[in-house]
Amino acid sequence: MSDFKIHTLGCGSARPSLRHQPSSTVVNHRGNLFMVDCGEGAQLAFMRQRLSFSRLQHIFLTHLHGDHVFGLPGLIGTLALNGTGGHITIHTFEEGMKQLSAIFDYFCRDTPFDIRFNVIKREEAVILETKSLTVRTVPLNHRVPTVGFIFEEKPKERHIKADMTKFHEVPLTMMRRIKAGEDFVKPDGTVICNAILTTPPSPSLSYAHISDTAYMKDLSQKIGPVDLLFHETTYLEEHKAMAAPRGHSTARQAAMVARDAGAKALLTGHYSSRYNDDTLFQKEAAEIFPNVILNREGLVTNVG
Ligand SMILES: [Zn+2]
Incomplete structure (x- = not known):
């Protein structure tokens, strides 16, 4: 099993459905956990995958829509409940820090748990460096300020x-x-x-998390030839006219980004609740890009 893998907690979109949970993903790099988005119910999905809260120290928010954020008060409340201290850093826009601080100040007071914020902007920037990993942002095109996150392993030892x-x-x-x-x-x-x-050392692997965005022709260059690309596939081509004005992409458009970036594999997700058959996303994307992984809750995908 790879030591760089992606756990899907939720791959649905904004409207609730019984088939999918709202957006949340965990990047697992050598046992260190990095959450991207935290839709409602994320902490339960996290527990279902037997992931350890003590290994989670960073949460990245792509944007401030409820289906990507509403799980956060519950999760942070649980972390603070332990009463044994510890800390977490939330990477979000200034507005996110303002709104979330108000919630945590009220619900998580009198606890030794330390909630930190790293304010990010809608720009290309490196926002986190660990000993073995770099995380950078790429601006996306959604209805509110939104970024994608790219996780890249640093060069490894020989x-x-x-x-x-x-x-x-x-x-x-x-x-x-x-x-x-x-x-x-x-x-x-x-x-x-x-x-x-x-x-020679093993190759350094990379994962790009792109949600939510309308199709962007120049995005592929900013992402580069990642080993695994998650790109939202909210719609199918039959509803393409709806996708752009709502700031979303079709499965075909996601596949075009994967192909043009030179990605090795494409992971689907952020499915609109209007569809009952997820395999249609895979089928449509595979017409453009061969290596499509059909996402679902509970799926663990190796990066590379
Ligand atoms: Zn959104």
Whole structure:
């Protein structure tokens, strides 16, 4: 199993339905959890997937529509309820910080739990860097300010050839530098080239989360050749005339973005409740782009 995977908590859209939950996704990178959007019921879906609240330290909000946000007071309330402290950072627009702070100030007072905000803008920017991951925003075209989030692994360490490091008597204290690509200089001055001691690192993987947006021709260049692209597929082509004015895309348009970006796979979602057969989204997208993964609640998708 990959150590970079996507858990789908909800892949429905604004109007409630019995078939899908509102938007919420968890990016799981080496056991560190990053939530993107938090529609109603997200915390229960999170628990159903046996994910651990203590591993969740960042929540990213694409925009301030209820179907992407209404689960947040419940989730934060639960985190604060533990009473054991801890913290979470919510990445949102200034308006989001204003509205949400008012809720948390009232419902989560007198708790040691620390709710932090990172104010983002509708622009291309790096908004988070961890030791192994970078998260950046891309502006989208929706009815309110909206961004997509792109999660990119930083370059990884080279793999040690254990037999060779043993043969050349590389001390353990040097291993970190050898993994970073340094040559090894023996006590007698002999240089052992790094390529003798290591093999190239595993490729760095990337995931793009694009919801909600009307079709944008230039978006593919901003996303780049990601390993996995979630792009909303709210409508089918038969309702294309409805999609753009409402700031949404069809399955075919999502597939065009995936194809033009050079993505390896496309994950569907944000389905309008007017449809009863999700396979139609996959069918329509697959006419343009071959590797379409049909999203559903509870699905876990490997990135790469
Ligand atoms: Zn929306």
